[in-house]
Amino acid sequence: MFVARLNGLSVFDPLGDEVGRVRDVVVTLTGRAASHGPRVIGLAVEVPGRRRVFVPITRVTSIDTGQVITTGLVNLRRFQQRPGETLVVGELFDRQVTVAEEGQRVPAVIEDIAMDQERGGDWRLTKLFVRKGVPAARAGSGLRLRRRRGETMLVDAEAVEGLQEAGPAQAATALLEAYEDLKPQDLAEAIHDLSPKRRAEVADALDDETLADVLEELPDDDRLEILTHLPSDRAADILEVMQPDDATDLLADLPVATQEELLQLMEPDEAADIRRLLTYDEDTAGGLMTTEPVILGPEATIAEALALVRREELHPATASLVYVTRPPHETPTGRLLGSVHIQRLLREPPHQSVGSILDADIDPVPPDATLGEVTRSLATYNLVALPVTDPEGRLLGAVTVDDVLDHILPPDWREDDDDTLREVRDA
CATH class of the missing domain: 2.30.30.240 (PRC-barrel domain)
Structure with a gap:
């Protein structure tokens, strides 16, 4: 097998x-x-x-x-x-080894491994499918993988040297092929189980969009470890792709000098949003919010609104509410006029304007609202997102329920599932 x-x-x-x-x-x-x-x-x-x-x-x-x-x-x-345990997919795939061929030791890379059951019932790794040669690792190659070159061969495990040693930096081609059906959340779980060295190698192989999605799902220690491993210019590119609130949380854990270096490397508009978020306390509406909610003017049609919330890159919670404002329509916007829930959009004629179906009963929260105040507002209105405005009524961003949960749950909730649920229940 x-x-x-x-x-x-x-x-x-x-x-x-x-x-x-x-x-x-x-x-x-x-x-x-x-x-x-x-x-x-x-x-x-x-x-x-x-x-x-x-x-x-x-x-x-x-x-x-x-x-x-x-x-x-x-x-x-x-x-x-x-200690002493090894993950075949996570650690042995792509490992560089040498194999015996015509009395010589030939360099090769592991692409697959076969396991067989002995008469006594034990399973052992018996054969390795390898590709001769040592391919150069390429950072950011992503999940769309290149066709690999070099002769392949099936060899007995006993004929292979270097299986026990991690050796030089490994590629992650075969590993990512094994995990290509996984969503970013599940890929993050797989990466979390790897050693720090292997996590870094996998991060190097992922494209920027996938790595950004994975970092948003990893525990704080893992994503900080990966970000600091990356070259500064690529780390800045990753931060640009991430949701602004997640990128801000990640930057906040870095020294001020490193924060400034990465912000300087980012596009000015992207950096400006994160600089603004860094000014707010972490457990306030300003610290929790994203600066990129769905925003339209009152004259926009319902068809336009549905086209915007249909975008694949939008998180479901962010797409649940469309915020209608006076121009400009980028945060900080003109005065907030109201919000429209996606369910209301689905019930009205596509040609109708969003300004005609506004829900003005959802009270926005100020950026200094506490985590408790934000949580109560979400519960009061049965919402998964909430607008954040300044004293002049301009929309600054939106807080989504997933960000609130991240702050309500214990810091290690991704790792200790049963204990986490017990803590929340007892609280």
Whole structure:
């Protein structure tokens, strides 16, 4: 069974209920048992809630090309890689090794690995599918991957040297091919499980848009680690692509001198929005808001509004409300006239103007409103977004419920799912 084909397969319990999907294979490369070939000790399985759990290989009763069957209960505690454990997809794919060929050692790169079950029931890595040569890593190559060159060969694991050592910087071509079906949120979960060195290598291989989406989903420590690893000019490009509020949160954790260096490298308009957000306290409406909500003039048609909120790059919460203002229509705008919910847009004739269906009952909040005040306003109006205005009534931005949740939940909520839910419930 080749690991690249195993990756993504559904995992079922004995009753036929789906538990999750295989996202990696966990092996041990060292020790006495590894002398007969690296031993498979379990699977990293993604379960609902974007959490990865460990399923011991001893609990697996069947693996075929379409599914994995397990027996017994699955421990839903989040998978934590232990010392001596190696992730096949995350760490061995793209590793540079040497293979024996006609009495010589030939450099090669691992693209896939096969695992076989022995008579005693143990699974071991037995063969490696490699591509001869050492390709040059290319930063920002993205998920649309180039056709790779070089002769491929299938070799026995015993004929390979360098499998146990991480060695020089790895590319991430095969890894990203294995994960190309993942959404940014799930890719962030996969990257979080990697070592710092491997995280940096994967970040180098992602295109700017994908890396920006991934950084918005990673824990603070991981995304700060990745951003500081990047060259300054690319870090500035990534910050430009990110949502302004997320970019501001990330910059706020950097030294002032580094903040200023990156802001100077950004486009002036993008930097101006972030400079403005940096002036607000983190737990206020100004610190929480995005400066890029959907804004139109009162004469715009409902058809125009629907075309704007239909844009793929918009977060659902941001697209839920259209804000109608006097010109200019970029924050800070002219006076806010009112808001229109997307549901109201869907119920009215497309040729009608948005100014004729305004909801003026949604009270905006000032930029210095506290997190508690913002939360109560969202709950009062049953909204997922809320306008933020200055004393003159000009729209400065909008706070969305996802940003509020990020600040209400404990800092490590992405990592400790069960404990996090318990803390929120007890609070």
